[in-house]
Amino acid sequence: MAKRIEKIVLKNFKGASGLLELEIDKNKPITLIFGENGTGKSTILDAIEFVCNERYGSIEDRSVGRGNKQAEYMSTIGTTKTQLEASVTTSDGTWVGKIGGRNPVTTGPATNRPKVEILRRTRILSIVNAQPNERYTAIKGFIEVPACEANEQTLREAEKQKRKEYEDATKALQQAQSTLKTFWEREGKPESSSISWAKKVVSVDMTELETVLKDLESISTSLTTCATASNGLSRSQTEYHTAKIEYDKMVTNYETAKAKYKEDVDALIEVLTQAQDFLQKNVGTTTCPVCEQTIVPDTLAARIRERLAAMNEQVSARQRMQGAKQTLGTKSTVVGSKQKDFRNAVISLKAIVQPSTLPLITDLKLDYSIFKKLTDSKMDVDAESFDQANTLYSAINAISSKLAAEKQSLSDTKGKQKALQNHLDTIGNNTKTASDLEILVKILAQILIVVDQQRKKFVDELLQSIAGEVECLYTAVHPSEGIGKIRWYLNPQFQGSLEFDGQFQGVANVPPPAYYSESHLDTLGVCVFLALSKHNKDDNTVVLLDDVVTSVDQVHMERFFKMLNDEAENFNQLIIGTHYRPWRDKYRYYSGTGSKVQLIELQHWSLSKGIRHTKTKFSIEELQDVMVAIPFDRQVVASKAGILLEGIMDRLGRQFQCKLPLKNDPDYFLSDYTGGFSSTLKKLLRVERKKSDDSIENIELGKKIEVSTEQTWVRNKVGCHFSVAGMTISDSDVVEFGRRVIDFSSSVVCESCGEYPNYNKSGSYWECRCSSTKLFPLLSPGQTASVTNV
Amino acid sequence: MSKSPDEILSERIITELKSKSLLSDIELEKLAKGYIRGKVSIEDWVMHIESSLKKEGENGKEN
Numbered sequence: 078m079a080k081r082i083e084k085i086v087l088k089n090f091k092g093a094s095g096l097l098e099l100e101i102d103k104n105k106p107i108t109l110i111f112g113e114n115g116t117g118k119s120t121i122l123d124a125i126e127f128v129c130n131e132r133y134g135s136i137e138d139r140s141v142g143r144g145n146k147q148a149e150y151m152s153t154i155g156t157t158k159t160q161l162e163a164s165v166t167t168s169d170g171t172w173v174g175k176i177g178g179r180n181p182v183t184t185g186p187a188t189n190r191p192k193v194e195i196l197r198r199t200r201i202l203s204i205v206n207a208q209p210n211e212r213y214t215a216i217k218g219f220i221e222v223p224a225c226e227a228n229e230q231t232l233r234e235a236e237k238q239k240r241k242e243y244e245d246a247t248k249a250l251q252q253a254q255s256t257l258k259t260f261w262e263r264e265g266k267p268e269s270s271s272i273s274w275a276k277k278v279v280s281v282d283m284t285e286l287e288t289v290l291k292d293l294e295s296i297s298t299s300l301t302t303c304a305t306a307s308n309g310l311s312r313s314q315t316e317y318h319t320a321k322i323e324y325d326k327m328v329t330n331y332e333t334a335k336a337k338y339k340e341d342v343d344a345l346i347e348v349l350t351q352a353q354d355f356l357q358k359n360v361g362t363t364t365c366p367v368c369e370q371t372i373v374p375d376t377l378a379a380r381i382r383e384r385l386a387a388m389n390e391q392v393s394a395r396q397r398m399q400g401a402k403q404t405l406g407t408k409s410t411v412v413g414s415k416q417k418d419f420r421n422a423v424i425s426l427k428a429i430v431q432p433s434t435l436p437l438i439t440d441l442k443l444d445y446s447i448f449k450k451l452t453d454s455k456m457d458v459d460a461e462s463f464d465q466a467n468t469l470y471s472a473i474n475a476i477s478s479k480l481a482a483e484k485q486s487l488s489d490t491k492g493k494q495k496a497l498q499n500h501l502d503t504i505g506n507n508t509k510t511a512s513d514l515e516i517l518v519k520i521l522a523q524i525l526i527v528v529d530q531q532r533k534k535f536v537d538e539l540l541q542s543i544a545g546e547v548e549c550l551y552t553a554v555h556p557s558e559g560i561g562k563i564r565w566y567l568n569p570q571f572q573g574s575l576e577f578d579g580q581f582q583g584v585a586n587v588p589p590p591a592y593y594s595e596s597h598l599d600t601l602g603v604c605v606f607l608a609l610s611k612h613n614k615d616d617n618t619v620v621l622l623d624d625v626v627t628s629v630d631q632v633h634m635e636r637f638f639k640m641l642n643d644e645a646e647n648f649n650q651l652i653i654g655t656h657y658r659p660w661r662d663k664y665r666y667y668s669g670t671g672s673k674v675q676l677i678e679l680q681h682w683s684l685s686k687g688i689r690h691t692k693t694k695f696s697i698e699e700l701q702d703v704m705v706a707i708p709f710d711r712q713v714v715a716s717k718a719g720i721l722l723e724g725i726m727d728r729l730g731r732q733f734q735c736k737l738p739l740k741n742d743p744d745y746f747l748s749d750y751t752g753g754f755s756s757t758l759k760k761l762l763r764v765e766r767k768k769s770d771d772s773i774e775n776i777e778l779g780k781k782i783e784v785s786t787e788q789t790w791v792r793n794k795v796g797c798h799f800s801v802a803g804m805t806i807s808d809s810d811v812v813e814f815g816r817r818v819i820d821f822s823s824s825v826v827c828e829s830c831g832e833y834p835n836y837n838k839s840g841s842y843w844e845c846r847c848s849s850t851k852l853f854p855l856l857s858p859g860q861t862a863s864v865t866n867v
Numbered sequence: 868m869s870k871s872p873d874e875i876l877s878e879r880i881i882t883e884l885k886s887k888s889l890l891s892d893i894e895l896e897k898l899a900k901g902y903i904r905g906k907v908s909i910e911d912w913v914m915h916i917e918s919s920l921k922k923e924g925e926n927g928k929e930n
Contacts, residue, residue, distance in 0.1 A: 224873040224905030225880070235909040520889055520916050527883050535876045 079616035079649045080167035081106075082125065082191055087688070088162040090127070091120040094153040094687040101652075102675040103168070106645045108652045110690075111661035112679030117688035118654030122195060122621045124163040125652070127151070128174035129193040131181040135623065138199040148176045154684065167191065191649070194610040195621040201602030205577075206590050209568060213575035219609040220539055222532065229528050236521040243514035246507045253503035260497065272504070275497040283494060286487055292433055293484040299426040300477055303470050306422040310415035317408040324401040331394040342391050353381045416463055421454040423466035430473055437479055441472060533567055539612070540565035540575075546608035547601075553640045554600050554633060559583050560593065563601070596629045600637060611647050619650040626657060638663055639835075642846070645673070666696050666724035672831030673846070695831075696721045697822050704815045711811045715796030718818040719747060722785055722792075725822050726750035728833065729782075732843065733758060733857035747789045754782060758857045764824055764834075765842075765851040776824045778852075785821040788814040825852070877902045891919040 083103040087093035099121065101108055112118050123134030133147045152161040164173045172185030183190070203215035254271075261271035268274035335342045355366060356378045365372045385392065430438050431445050448469055450462035544565050551561045562580035578585075579601075581592040589601060603625050610620050622641075629637055638660065645651040655661070664674045672695065680689040694702065700717045703710060727750065730737060735753035737745055745753075754762075759779030766774040791814040794803030826833055827850035834843040834852040843852040856862070870878075881899045884890055890898065894915040901907045 220872075222873045222876050224903060225876045227905035228902055228907040231907055231909050232912055235912040238909060239913065516920065517913065517916055520920075521912065523887070524884060524889050524912075524916075527887060527889070528880055531880045531883055532876060535872070535879065539872070 079191075080169045080189065081650045082165055082167055082619060082652070084164075084166035084171075085121060085124060086162075086164045086166075087120070087124050089153045089156040089160045090124050090163045091151060091153060092117045092682055092688055093120055093124070094155075094684055097121075097688050097690075099677070099690060100692075101677075105673050105675040106648075106650060107642070107674040108650070108677060109661060109664055109674055110652065110654045110677045110679065111658070112654075112656060113681075114656050116656075116679035116682050118656070118679060119197075119623055120688060122623045122652065122654050124174075125165055125191075125619070125621060126193050126195050127181050128163050128165040128172050128183050129191045129619070130195075131174065131183050133181065134195075135197055135199075138197065145179050148179060151176060153687075165191065189617060191619045192615060192617045193619050193621060194606075194613070195623060196603065196606040196610075196625055197623045198625055198627070200606070201599060201625060204605050205598045205602045209574040209576050210571070212577070213567075213573045216575065216605075216609055217573070219543075219613050220536055222535070225528075225532060229525075229532060232521065232525050232528055236518065236525055239514055239521060240518050243511060243518050246511040246514055249503055250507035250511055253500045253507070257497070257500045257504070260493075260500075272501070275501050279494055279498045279501060281494065283491060286491060289435065290484065290487045290491065292429075292435055293480055293487065295429050296426070296433070296435075296438075296473070296480055297477075297484060299422070299429050300474060300480075303419065303422040303426055304474070306415070306419040307470065310412070310419045313408065313411045313415040317405070317412045320401070320405040320408040324398070324405045327394070327398040327401040331391075331398045334391040334394040338388075338391070342388065343395070346385070346388060346392060346395070349381050349385050353378065353385070356381070413458065416458045419470075420451070420458050420462055420466040423470045424451045424454050426473060427451050427469055435483075437476055437483060438473075441476065443469070443472060533569065536567055540567070543605075543608045543612055546611060547604050550604040550607060550640055550644065551601060553643075554604070554636045555597065556636075560589075560597065563589070563605075596633065599626055600629060600633065603637075604640075607644050611644070614648060616649060618648050619652065620648045622651070622653045622655075624654055624656060626655070626660075631659070634659060635663075642673070664695070666721065667728060667833045668695050668826065668831050672826075674831075696724065697819060697826065700815055700819055704812060704819075709808060711795055711808055713796075714815045715792045715794075715811050717796075718815040719789070719792030719796050721822055722789070722818045723747055723750065725825055726753075726782075726786075728835075729762075729825075730754070732835070732852075733762075734860050735857070747786065747792065751782075751786045751789065754779075755858070759783065761854050761858070763853050765853065766828065767849045778821075778824060781817075781821040781824055785814075785817040788817060826850075873905070874903060889919075890915055891922045893922070894919045 081101070081103040083101050085097075085099045085101065087097040087099075089095070090097075097117075110118050110121060119135050123136070126132050126134045133151060136147050136150055148158045152158045158176045162173060162175055164171050166172075167189070169189040170186035172183050172190050174181050174183045176182070200215055203211055205212075207215065257271045257275055261267075261274050264274065266274075268277055338345070356362070356374055360374070362374060363371055365377075427445070427448060430443075433439070448465045450456075450459075450465050451469065456462070541564075544563050547563050548561050551563065555561065559582045560580055562585060563577060564579065564586070565575065565577045568574035568576050577589070578587060579589045579593075581587045581589070589598065593601065603622070607620070610618065626634075626637065641651070641653075653660075661676060661678070664672065664676055668674060676692070676695070678691050680691065682688055696717070700714070700721055703713050703717060723746070726747070727745065729735070730745075730750055730753050733754075735750075735755075735758070737749050737753040759782055762778035762782070764776040764778055766776065768774055788810070791806060791811055794800045795806055795811055827845035827847060829849040830845055830847035832845045832847075834845040834850050836844050836846065837855060838844060838848075840855070842855050844850065877899065881895055881902065884898075885892070885895055898907065898911070898915050901911060
């Protein structure tokens with residue numbers, strides 16, 4: 078058994094500045110939260126949705142942004158979203174809602190969290206007055222089949238993907254066929270078709286061709302290596318010759334410089350240079366190491382420097398000559414190395430061409446015996462081997478163009494065969510692929526049709542079923558008005574488009590927004606919502622109605638209340654927020670302590686005090702309370718008793734169509750009501766009440782009316798006007814008047830369900846919801862038909 | 868316990884696919900398991916069809 082919400086706590090939640098604790102009577106299926114605009118009704122209902130559904134509530138329908146923005150506006154002004162908290166309690170536990178990051182997060186017991194369906198005025202407009210796509214969005218949550226829709230989506234994607242693959246395969250096939258045809262036509266259309274020709278071409282054995290091509294490629298590669306080595310050798314020889322010229326020039330320059338001296342300049346420079354080194358290494362010596370004469374070291378050193386400086390030209394020329402000689406030696410070594418590279422490259426070439434059977438090579442009729450030196454690549458290069466290398470290279474290189482042409486021709490033949498093979502493969506593969514894909518796509522499309530049709534059919538059936546329920550509810554509110562017959566259907570031409578039409582003055586299939594009044598559309602929206610909620614309900618479903626009715630007239634309002642009372646039984650709990658005072662008074666005056674409705678009245682709101690509430694009492698309870706209150710307030714007792722008496726008399730008067738004076742002002746006084754009940758009716762009026770022990774209590778209501786209206790002067794003198802005569806009326810008379818009114822009112826209202834007997838189920842009498850209290854007669858004398866609702 | 872809308876529709880779709888012989892019984896059985904959870908991927912759809920076609924081909928050969 079699902080548990081009802083019994084407590085709501087709000088902390089810094091929207092208008093609930095500070096802490097708000099609201100106790101809900103879990104024994105009553107309906108809770109009516111009444112308050113003027115701006116007293117906090119929507120805040121309380123938003124908090125329930127916030128905790129139970131982890132949604133931001135009414136702010137989601139307003140243009141304040143999404144996610145973080147909405148989160149910012151959920152907390153009371155002057156506080157932050159982290160200070161916000163709301164909780165909902167049932168006897169299964171407490172669920173606490175906070176804002177975690179961007180979204181509401183609720184913690185609490187894993188199961189039995191109340192499931193909330195909430196209807197706001199904005200949603201009514203979305204249901205009945207919006208465009209078909211918006212209407213679909215508004216009720217999508219009730220009719221969607223998420224698992225099936227997810228599968229349908231992947232099916233659509235599979236069909237699309239495979240269709241694309243099929244088209245690609247077909248395109249590749251056509252391209253390959255077209256290319257093959259072009260080749261075939263270029264060849265003069267040999268064979269019966271391009272395919273048979275291509276097959277014949279690719280069937281030719283290419284082993285021999287590939288062997289020849291391989292030989293040609295080896296020779297070509299080897300020739301390239303030889304050419305590279307030859308070029309390198311040429312470059313090194315050029316560099317050697319340049320170095321030789323430079324060296325010769327340096328030798329000449331030195332000889333010229335040397336000729337200026339008679340002595341052997343080389344030896345002299347050598348001696349002086351060594352003497353200079355000796356003096357630097359033997360500082361302070363005073364004896365010449367050659368002639369053993371006494372010397373002055375500094376003087377001798379200075380003189381050696383002078384003499385060497387005088388021979389600077391000869392010294393430099395000698396140094397340049399020695400440098401050029403070294404360079405020449407290096408270049409000579411490089412030439413030797415390059416000669417070896419070239420010789421070895423030709424040895425490799427010889428190894429390839431000598432055994433070759435290629436006609437181009439054999440036609441050269443080379444005598445390989447003359448290339449005896451071209452065998453060992455490790456041997457030093459001598460003139461003979463170098464000459465042999467040059468001879469062989471020149472002979473082969475002479476036919477390099479022919480070799481290249483032969484190679485190109487064979488490559489083309491091979492390439493052509495390969496290309497044809499590729500096209501044949503493409504045709505073969507894609508013919509199979511395209512054929513397989515064609516079947517696959519066809520089946521995918523067929524399945525998609527089934528899935529799509531079944532979903533639409535299912536949703537249509539669902540909508541029809543809901544429409545039937547809507548019709549029942551709507552007819553209860555608008556009987557015999559020639560409207561209703563609501564029909565819902567998905568527009569097959571558009572995805573997510575929900576159309577609806579109905580009847581107006583007997584004309585079928587008209588769009589309700591075009592013909593129905595605002596109040597008719599309001600009640601239609603509520604009926605649609607209730608039907609959808611009923612369809613989707615589970616044991617934990619709590620329905621919230623947030624100020625959904627603003628413009629319903631008295632007659633429709635009565636029927637509407639009755640319909641809601643009846644429908645409340647289908648849900649775990651119904652919580653209504655309204656600023657419509659007749660709704661609150663309806664329950665207040667015509668219900669007793671056993672009523673299924675709890676009344677909560679919100680007081681004036683201020684930021685400092687936040688949302689404040691009072692549990693509103695039914696009039697009978699309120700009168701009982703003031704009668705025993707200390708100090709005793711006689712004026713309040715007389716006034717409240719009079720109003721309660723008027724309320725009951727008004728209800729009875731309407732129920733039995735009593736004759737009251739026709740007045741411009743539709744308000745009637747007690748005196749009007751007293752005269753409206755004929756003596757015949759009063760004799761017939763009685764209440765039959767089933768007691769807890771199953772015994773039946775009969776109450777003659779006519780007598781109760783007479784007894785309670787005997788003292789209406791108490792209300793007039795004490796409760797309404799300034800009256801000296803009223804001052805003479807004792808407190809006990811006032812109490813007696815109150816007691817009689819309570820007795821009369823309590824006689825009419827059921828002790829068990831707390832409701833007034835206003836259901837005509839039997840066709841013989843009126844009865845309350847639980848049928849424990851029956852009111853007789855059904856019709857007053859002379860009345861031809863009972864009113865449909867009172 | 869009453870069936871969810873997804874369960875009802877899934878059953879209807881499987882029944883309809885069966886009546887139209889668009890998939891083999893074995894593949895429909897496998898499909899039904901994933902269908903109720905909304906877990907039929909693109910690859911699953913293709914695999915169910917290809918397996919059905921393969922089975923059909925094998926049966927054809929046998930006959």
